[in-house]
Amino acid sequence: AQSVTQLDSHVSVSEGTPVLLRCNYSSSYSPSLFWYVQHPNKGLQLLLKYTSAATLVKGINGFEAEFKKSETSFHLTKPSAHMSDAAEYFCVVTPHSGNTPLVFGKGTRLSVIA
Amino acid sequence: EPEVTQTPSHQVTQMGQEVILRCVPISNHLYFYWYRQILGQKVEFLVSFYNNEISEKSEIFDDQFSVERPDGSNFTLKIRSTKLEDSAMYFCASLGRTTSTDTQYFGPGTRLTVL
Numbered sequence: 001a002q003s004v005t006q007l008d009s010h011v012s013v014s015e016g017t018p019v020l021l022r023c024n025y026s027s028s029y030s031p032s033l034f035w036y037v038q039h040p041n042k043g044l045q046l047l048l049k050y051t052s053a054a055t056l057v058k059g060i061n062g063f064e065a066e067f068k069k070s071e072t073s074f075h076l077t078k079p080s081a082h083m084s085d086a087a088e089y090f091c092v093v094t095p096h097s098g099n100t101p102l103v104f105g106k107g108t109r110l111s112v113i114a
Numbered sequence: 115e116p117e118v119t120q121t122p123s124h125q126v127t128q129m130g131q132e133v134i135l136r137c138v139p140i141s142n143h144l145y146f147y148w149y150r151q152i153l154g155q156k157v158e159f160l161v162s163f164y165n166n167e168i169s170e171k172s173e174i175f176d177d178q179f180s181v182e183r184p185d186g187s188n189f190t191l192k193i194r195s196t197k198l199e200d201s202a203m204y205f206c207a208s209l210g211r212t213t214s215t216d217t218q219y220f221g222p223g224t225r226l227t228v229l
Contacts, residue, residue: 042222101159101162
């Protein structure tokens with residue numbers, strides 16, 4: 001079975017400072033991992049995905065994440081936060097292939113302070 | 115860029131009433147999904163659909179729920195007799211291929227409020 005633990009329910013950073021959103025996963029298979037973002041009253045937008053290629057994955061809006069199998073982690077980072085990054089971020093896992101449901105973490109709310 | 119669309123954006127209904135939530139997946143996609151997010155909670159899988167039948171469903175997807183693809187483009191979720199606890203945001207998603215490089219694309223969601 002797959003599961004995801006997002007270690008922080010809320011992260012607050014100042015504009016221009018680095019962002020770190022932490023995610024640990026559990027999977028019986030070689031997983032695919034994703035980060036989705038949800039802005040207020042909006043749908044879920046894919047930020048980036050890991051699918052067994054390069055372990056450092058670059059996404060949209062300057063975000064990136066590194067797959068670390070030894071630590072079962074897939075933390076999301078950005079060098080410099082922007083006000084528009086304020087949103088809810090979900091770490092998601094699914095088995096490597098197949099028509100299988102996505103398993104979501106509980107989400108991390110990112111606040112960006114001016 | 116192709117996108118998944120959902121209607122309505124917000125549905126208010128009385129307890130016990132039937133509701134139908136509609137989704138138009140990306141046109142060449144073959145796999146379809148419904149998820150829901152109760153306010154303040156995580157997104158949960160409800161059901162997946164392929165080749166005109168349910169592939170997998172969660173414990174949440176009981177006999178009150180049904181899905182269909184009536185006309186080859188729309189994908190609908192019906193709740194036969196709504197309960198207060200059905201109030202949630204419902205997301206539709208579609209997938210083109212089941213390869214490791216493909217991704218489920220989500221619609222903007224329908225907020226269902228049961229009074």
